[in-house]
Amino acid sequence: MAKIRIPTPLRAFTGGAADIDVAGATVGAALSSLVEQHPELRDHLFEKDELRSFVNVFIGDEDIRFLQGLDTEIAAGESLRIIPSIAGGRG
Amino acid sequence: MSRIYLSESQNRRISAHLESAYPHEGAGFLLGHFVDGYIAATDVVIDDVIPSENSSAEDERHHRFVMTPQAWMRLEDEADRRGLRLVGCFHSHPDAPAIPSAFDREHALPNFLYMIVSVNAGRAGELRSWEISRDNQVEHICAVVSDDEWRKIMKWQTVN
Ligand SMILES: [Zn+2]
Numbered sequence: 001m002a003k004i005r006i007p008t009p010l011r012a013f014t015g016g017a018a019d020i021d022v023a024g025a026t027v028g029a030a031l032s033s034l035v036e037q038h039p040e041l042r043d044h045l046f047e048k049d050e051l052r053s054f055v056n057v058f059i060g061d062e063d064i065r066f067l068q069g070l071d072t073e074i075a076a077g078e079s080l081r082i083i084p085s086i087a088g089g090r091g
Numbered sequence: 092m093s094r095i096y097l098s099e100s101q102n103r104r105i106s107a108h109l110e111s112a113y114p115h116e117g118a119g120f121l122l123g124h125f126v127d128g129y130i131a132a133t134d135v136v137i138d139d140v141i142p143s144e145n146s147s148a149e150d151e152r153h154h155r156f157v158m159t160p161q162a163w164m165r166l167e168d169e170a171d172r173r174g175l176r177l178v179g180c181f182h183s184h185p186d187a188p189a190i191p192s193a194f195d196r197e198h199a200l201p202n203f204l205y206m207i208v209s210v211n212a213g214r215a216g217e218l219r220s221w222e223i224s225r226d227n228q229v230e231h232i233c234a235v236v237s238d239d240e241w242r243k244i245m246k247w248q249t250v251n
Contacts, residue, residue, distance in 0.1 A: 008167060008177045009202040016251075044201060054198050056160040063160065083163050084200055087147075089116055089155035090184035091192030 002030050002074050005081040006041075013040040022080075027057055028070030030080060045082070056083045093131040095204065095220050095233045098241035101140045105208060106215035108142040109183035113213045115152035118182040119143045120166045121204060122175045126247045135204065135231075136244055138175050141166060155194070156182045179204025179220075186211055189219040191228050199223035206233070 004020050014020055022033035031051075035042045045055050057064045058081045064072045074080065097105075109117040119142040125133040143166075147157040158180070170177045180203070184192070189209040191199075199205065205223050209216045220233040236244065 007163070007200075008170070009200045012202045058160065058164070081164070083160040083167075085160050086118070086158045086163065086180050086200070087156065087198045088118075088180075088182050088195040088205065089147075089192060090187040091154065091194050 001076055002078045002080060004030060004034055005079065007082055007084055009084075010041060010044055010082070013044070014038050025073060026070065027059075027064050027072045027074060027080065030074060031057070031070070054085045054087055056085060057081070058083055092229065093128055093231045094134040095206075095231050096134065096136045096241065096244050097140075097233055097235050098137070098238050099235060100238050101137055101241075102218070102235045104140050104142070105181050105206070105218070109181075109208050109210050110213055110215050112145065112183060113210050114185050116145055116147075116154065116156040116183050116185060117142070118145055118156040118158060118180060120158075120162075120177060121179040121181060121206065122166070122170050122173070123178040124175055124249045125251065126244070127250055133250060135178055136241075136247070137178070138173075138245075140181065143180075153185060179206060181206035181208065183208050183210045183215075189217045191221050191223045196223050196225055196228065199225065204231070 001021055004022055006014050022030040024030040024033050121137055122139040123135050123137045126136055128134040143158050143162050145152055145156045146159050147155040167177050189207040205221045208218045220231040222229045
């Protein structure tokens with residue numbers, strides 16, 4: 001069992017909960033467990049089966065993109081955090 | 092449609108940051124809280140505006156802004172610590188209108204306020220507030236109130 005911290009704007013899709021307990025031995029499995037529990041999150045996190053480009057998952061201070069991505073293994077009790085990179089512009 | 096309460100000082104701080112970023116885009120975060128709304132269920136009171144660095148590549152900064160995940164983490168933790176909420180962000184459109192671009196829509200977070208300020212020839216102009224998604228955008232009313240008025244509004248009861 002690990003824990004995922006949900007960014008404030010997406011807590012509308014977890015009934016207001018900030019931290020969700022998830023099952024799984026990898027980041028990918030943990031995220032699947034998360035969207036199984038809260039299906040409305042899926043479209044905000046994934047584009048097909050890939051993480052959307054501005055959705056980041058951190059383990060502590062480390063971005064999983066610089067580890068093994070969705071295959072990154074997680075230990076029991078580990079805390080993950082979903083963090084958006086805010087982007088925009090005039091076009 | 093919600094109403095966003097922004098104080099004159101906060102508005103000046105946003106303008107000053109975005110004018111100093113010109114001709115690049117500037118950006119920052121908005122910390123706030125919810126109160127009972129007049130038209131929508133809730134209105135938003137801005138507690139603090141926090142300028143942030145534009146981390147996009149130098150040659151992209153004239154039409155793009157990006158804020159790092161580290162900046163988000165810092166601000167979300169700060170909001171928690173202060174009992175506030177990371178309600179949105181602001182950014183400039185240099186020499187372009189304060190309406191969401193296709194790029195803004197493509198990158199939009201739900202339930203998040205996008206304040207956009209048109210900065211024309213280095214001067215901050217129109218400020219408009221939006222909620223954006225890939226295929227929709229809703230404008231909210233941004234009420235810029237005097238600092239005295241804002242202090243009164245700060246005493247209204249917070250709702251979730
Ligand atoms: Zn924009």
